[in-house]
Amino acid sequence: MEKLLKRIGEITSDPYAYVARLKEEKEKRIIGCFPMQVPEEIVHAAGLIPVVIWRGNEAVTWGHSHIPPYYCGIVRSFIDDAVRGKLGFMDGMIFHVRQCLLIMDIPLIIERHVKPEYMKLLYLPPVYPGKATRDFLRSDLELFKKSLEEYTGNTITDDMLKSSIAVYNENRSLLERLYEIRRKKPRILTSAEITKIVWAGMLMQKEDHNELLRDLIPLMEARTVETATTKIKVIPVGCLCQAPPFDVLNMIEDLGMVIPDDDLYVGSRYFANKVNIDDNPIEALAERHLKKTPVCPTKGVWDVLWADDVEEMVKLNNASGVISIHVKFCPPHACYYPDFKSRMIEKGIPEILVQVEHEMLSMEGIKTRLQSFTESLGGNNGEKI
Amino acid sequence: MEKKYKLNRLKTTNDIRPLVDQHWASLREAKAKGEMVAWASAPTFIFAFAMGMKCHFMAGYSAYCGGIGAAVDVLQAAKMGGDLAESCSYHRLHMGMAEAVRRDIPINPDAILPIPDIMIAGRLCPEMAYYAEGLNRRLGVPVLPIEFPIVFDREDVPRIKKYFAAQIKETVIPTLEKVCGKPFDYDRMSEILTVLKKVVTVRNKCWEFFKEKPSPWTLWDYGVSIAPLFYMMGNPVGIAYYEKLLKELQERKEKGIPAIGPEGEKYRLYWDGWLPWAFLGKFMRKLTPHAAVCLTGRYLWEFYPDPDMIDPEHPVETWINLYYDGKEPLAMEYAPKGALHDIGNLIEDYSLDGMIMFSSKTCRLWNISQLDVIDILEKKYGVPGVIIEGDMIDPSMVSDSQIDTRLEALFELIDARRR
Numbered sequence: 001m002e003k004l005l006k007r008i009g010e011i012t013s014d015p016y017a018y019v020a021r022l023k024e025e026k027e028k029r030i031i032g033c034f035p036m037q038v039p040e041e042i043v044h045a046a047g048l049i050p051v052v053i054w055r056g057n058e059a060v061t062w063g064h065s066h067i068p069p070y071y072c073g074i075v076r077s078f079i080d081d082a083v084r085g086k087l088g089f090m091d092g093m094i095f096h097v098r099q100c101l102l103i104m105d106i107p108l109i110i111e112r113h114v115k116p117e118y119m120k121l122l123y124l125p126p127v128y129p130g131k132a133t134r135d136f137l138r139s140d141l142e143l144f145k146k147s148l149e150e151y152t153g154n155t156i157t158d159d160m161l162k163s164s165i166a167v168y169n170e171n172r173s174l175l176e177r178l179y180e181i182r183r184k185k186p187r188i189l190t191s192a193e194i195t196k197i198v199w200a201g202m203l204m205q206k207e208d209h210n211e212l213l214r215d216l217i218p219l220m221e222a223r224t225v226e227t228a229t230t231k232i233k234v235i236p237v238g239c240l241c242q243a244p245p246f247d248v249l250n251m252i253e254d255l256g257m258v259i260p261d262d263d264l265y266v267g268s269r270y271f272a273n274k275v276n277i278d279d280n281p282i283e284a285l286a287e288r289h290l291k292k293t294p295v296c297p298t299k300g301v302w303d304v305l306w307a308d309d310v311e312e313m314v315k316l317n318n319a320s321g322v323i324s325i326h327v328k329f330c331p332p333h334a335c336y337y338p339d340f341k342s343r344m345i346e347k348g349i350p351e352i353l354v355q356v357e358h359e360m361l362s363m364e365g366i367k368t369r370l371q372s373f374t375e376s377l378g379g380n381n382g383e384k385i
Numbered sequence: 386m387e388k389k390y391k392l393n394r395l396k397t398t399n400d401i402r403p404l405v406d407q408h409w410a411s412l413r414e415a416k417a418k419g420e421m422v423a424w425a426s427a428p429t430f431i432f433a434f435a436m437g438m439k440c441h442f443m444a445g446y447s448a449y450c451g452g453i454g455a456a457v458d459v460l461q462a463a464k465m466g467g468d469l470a471e472s473c474s475y476h477r478l479h480m481g482m483a484e485a486v487r488r489d490i491p492i493n494p495d496a497i498l499p500i501p502d503i504m505i506a507g508r509l510c511p512e513m514a515y516y517a518e519g520l521n522r523r524l525g526v527p528v529l530p531i532e533f534p535i536v537f538d539r540e541d542v543p544r545i546k547k548y549f550a551a552q553i554k555e556t557v558i559p560t561l562e563k564v565c566g567k568p569f570d571y572d573r574m575s576e577i578l579t580v581l582k583k584v585v586t587v588r589n590k591c592w593e594f595f596k597e598k599p600s601p602w603t604l605w606d607y608g609v610s611i612a613p614l615f616y617m618m619g620n621p622v623g624i625a626y627y628e629k630l631l632k633e634l635q636e637r638k639e640k641g642i643p644a645i646g647p648e649g650e651k652y653r654l655y656w657d658g659w660l661p662w663a664f665l666g667k668f669m670r671k672l673t674p675h676a677a678v679c680l681t682g683r684y685l686w687e688f689y690p691d692p693d694m695i696d697p698e699h700p701v702e703t704w705i706n707l708y709y710d711g712k713e714p715l716a717m718e719y720a721p722k723g724a725l726h727d728i729g730n731l732i733e734d735y736s737l738d739g740m741i742m743f744s745s746k747t748c749r750l751w752n753i754s755q756l757d758v759i760d761i762l763e764k765k766y767g768v769p770g771v772i773i774e775g776d777m778i779d780p781s782m783v784s785d786s787q788i789d790t791r792l793e794a795l796f797e798l799i800d801a802r803r804r
């Protein structure tokens with residue numbers, strides 16, 4: 001197990017080097033998909049390797065000439081990486097420009113400074129009722145498929161698409177299994193390790209990630225873990241488009257809390273909802289996009305409540321509280337947050353907000369908040385009893 | 386001795402405040418009179434107006450709040466409701482107003498609107514839908530959502546236009562018919578567009594005066610005059626207002642009265658982004674002593690530049706075409722390629738010397754790729770630009786010293802290019 005975790009650690013500690021190597025080893029083109037809603041299956045079916053674009057861990061430098069500081073971390077970091085030439089291994093890039101206002105900043109900058117061979121803007125609509133939205137979504141996906149066919153010179157047949165969907169569905173099932181084990185044995189791995197496993201899957205070819213998970217899962221199943229009944233269980237929620245800083249996850253655990261599950265993008269939100277393999281594949285991908293849960297504040301869902309989703313997760317895990325992780329300057333989450341908070345209060349679920357920034361100047365503020373949160377839940381801040 | 390410059394205020398613009406006050410008062414009183422009320426974001430209010438509903442407009446309400454000095458209290462009420470200061474201030478104003486009503490927080494009564502029968506959430510900017518979604522969660526008001534995509538590439542226009550049209554037919558009209566309990570009033574929509582066409586035609590004549598050197602009026606004058614072109618659409622007083630404005634501009638030209646006295650502007654500027662509604666006076670006080678004047682801006686040119694596109698005989702089609710048709714569809718102007726085209730035209734048509742790019746810290750609609758946009762325009766037109774960061778409403782995000790330094794830098798750059 002340690003060997004597998006080490007491999008995952010290597011991939012996620014330097015995703016740039018890993019993806020560049022992947023391209024050479026597989027002799028395939030790499031397509032960066034900006035999180036969170038690009039249907040990677042279509043890219044995969046085109047014989048390309050889709051990787052989910054990530055937030056780097058370096059301070060923004062050249063990017064300052066293109067993006068103001070009051071933009072979310074992933075947009076700033078990605079632009080900085082791109083204009084510094086750190087993403088030269090990406091042959092293509094895909095942006096869903098209707099996800100939020102901030103993504104809309106990206107296309108011109110990329111096109112002007114580091115235009116890749118293939119660049120596609122998707123207009124995937126929000127989850128609005130009616131045939132018009134469904135038709136438009138389907139046509140957006142069809143055009144996406146066509147543009148990939150033109151790029152590669154190969155037709156993407158329904159069978160090819162179905163087999164890519166099968167690979168992705170398997171990945172979703174394996175990650176679900178991983179999370180089930182974690183739920184039963186929450187301390188089997190640290191939350192940072194779990195996040196890295198999910199994140200690695202966004203960087204690896206999915207078949208390879210599946211293989212890795214197939215090796216890892218039995219080892220996790222076999223391992224026994226001491227159960228500490230004194231630990232308080234909490235559910236981290238949110239952190240759209242990017243992995244939460246590992247320091248924050250570690251801090252939560254160091255303070256004596258356990259994370260048995262999560263509602264994070266680089267977490268359970270990424271692998272939620274399988275694609276129905278029996279349908280017409282484009283229809284099926286459209287169906288997945290139109291799923292209202294897990295509730296995403298970028299997708300125009302108001303009649304299903306995010307707080308209800310999270311309440312279920314809290315109950316399922318017998319958790320004591322919720323830690324909202326908000327990426328500073330992420331408007332969809334910021335605008336939704338007050339309603340989430342007030343519902344948590346109504347439901348009697350203790351909740352706290354932690355805001356994370358690309359360049360975290362100090363962790364002290366977060367530590368103080370988390371300490372008092374632990375205490376309010378009856379914890380002892382990780383001190384040995 | 387240094388020359389003293391002063392602003393020669395237009396008389397006609399004094400007429401606008403009572404008209405605007407009347408508009409919002411009629412909305413405030415609507416429920417008591419048994420009228421149906423809608424709130425709308427993005428230009429979707431016309432459908433509610435056609436049904437005889439009283440309708441608010443998200444940005445218009447926000448500008449009004451800023452204009453009447455109510456914004457600080459309303460933003461405070463939003464904070465009490467848990468809103469984060471980084472959320473767009475237009476969103477916060479709406480959440481704040483609802484919080485004030487819900488919790489009885491005292492705010493300027495003129496800023497309180499009746500809770501609507503329906504919220505028409507035109508999602509031109511994705512955040513234009515968040516307030517409606519939030520108010521649905523808080524107050525249970527029904528939402529009528531319309532995806533209103535900004536277009537990045539011309540080739541995408543036809544299919545997006547088709548989608549927009551399909552939503553109007555499939556969702557907007559039937560929903561409003563259901564809410565109001567009567568068939569959609571195409572005739573009323575035609576009447577509204579007939580008035581709009583007249584207003585726009587006269588307004589275009591007024592635009593010509595921005596080309597004069599010196600200019601007899603400023604972008605701020607036009608900015609305070611937009612209600613008849615937009616959320617007061619269909620009200621015939623708009624025609625009279627613009628005719629009076631045109632007359633005053635003609636008189637000014639004949640008499641040689643510039644907007645900036647004594648002899649007119651030294652710097653003719655472009656203003657990008659929302660107008661800073663709560664700080665119009667502040668900016669004017671900073672610009673005028675330098676004989677600098679803002680004359681054009683992409684935002685204020687979005688109000689239907691081409692009257693020929695308005696065909697009252699085909700009201701719904703007109704509305705779709707206004708945004709998704711023509712040489713430069715309006716739905717493209719927010720995206721960088723459309724912005725470059727539009728700003729470039731304005732620089733050339735109005736002989737501008739420099740650009741002020743207002744970058745709102747909470748609203749990124751007009752900021753899209755702004756730094757690159759300036760760079761491209763500077764290189765292409767030889768016109769320098771500076772960014773001024775701030776907010777249209779929230780004073781805590783506006784810095785006097787930053788405005789001063791950036792404006793000085795701009796004037797130096799312009800002077801250097803003139804030498």
Ligand code: SF4
Pocket residue numbers: 035072073074075099100101102103240241242298327329330331332333
């Ligand atoms: S983190 Fe939020 S604001 Fe940034 S790209 Fe993702 S959804 Fe948009």
Ligand code: SF4
Pocket residue numbers: 101444473474475476510511512513514747748749750
């Ligand atoms: S972000 Fe800007 S455009 Fe969008 S709703 Fe807010 S103020 Fe309006």
